[in-house]
Amino acid sequence: MLIPAFAEAPPAAPKIDNDFVQRQFGKEFTILPEIAPVFGDLDGDGVEDVVIAARCKNPMLDQGDHDYKVIDPFYEFFGYGDPRMTTTAAFSDADPLRRGLVVLIIDGAGPDGWRSAHPKAKYVVVNLPYRTLTVRKMKMRKKTIEAIYIEEAGDTGDASALVFDGRKFRYVPMGADMQ
Secondary structure (H helix, E strand, O other), rough: OOOOOOOOOOOOOOOOHHHHHHHHOOOOOOOOOOOOEEEEEOOOOOOOOEEEEEEEEEOOOOOHHHHEEEEEEEHOOOOOHHHHHHHHHHHOOOOOOOOEEEEEEEOOOOOOOOHOOOOOHHHHHHHHOEEEEEEEEEOOOOEEEEEEEEEEOOOOOEEEEEEOOOOEEEEEEEEEOOO
């Protein structure tokens, strides 16, 4: 079968690297290459979303220019989740390996999903003490949804999840592993 010379090839999927992250979120953000991006339908709309592990100097700085929302579901679970007040906890951590860790979520829109020029929403999750991130199915109130599973940093081996409840992301502690 011959392809006409005027037919355009489908656009290539954007590579998830520092350039992509900085175009989406600003110059303050860099990816963590040791943690691969994960994909799933986090909000249940049938469109693929992406979760990216990153490091940031100041997440509030480019919020207006790049149209993302800074959220803190971890501290919100424990009673106070205003990221304007709680970002200092993650960005002044004594452990340099955990200092400035954030999770970037791009909520996809249309047939291109997270690759869309104008995604449905973008989030920067602060204060989440993670070592690894995965997307898996989770049972919540008779429904099976996709959630971000987190192996938390620290010695206890705690696990948790970030779940989108229809309005916002919520932190759900899952307990420690059975080692």
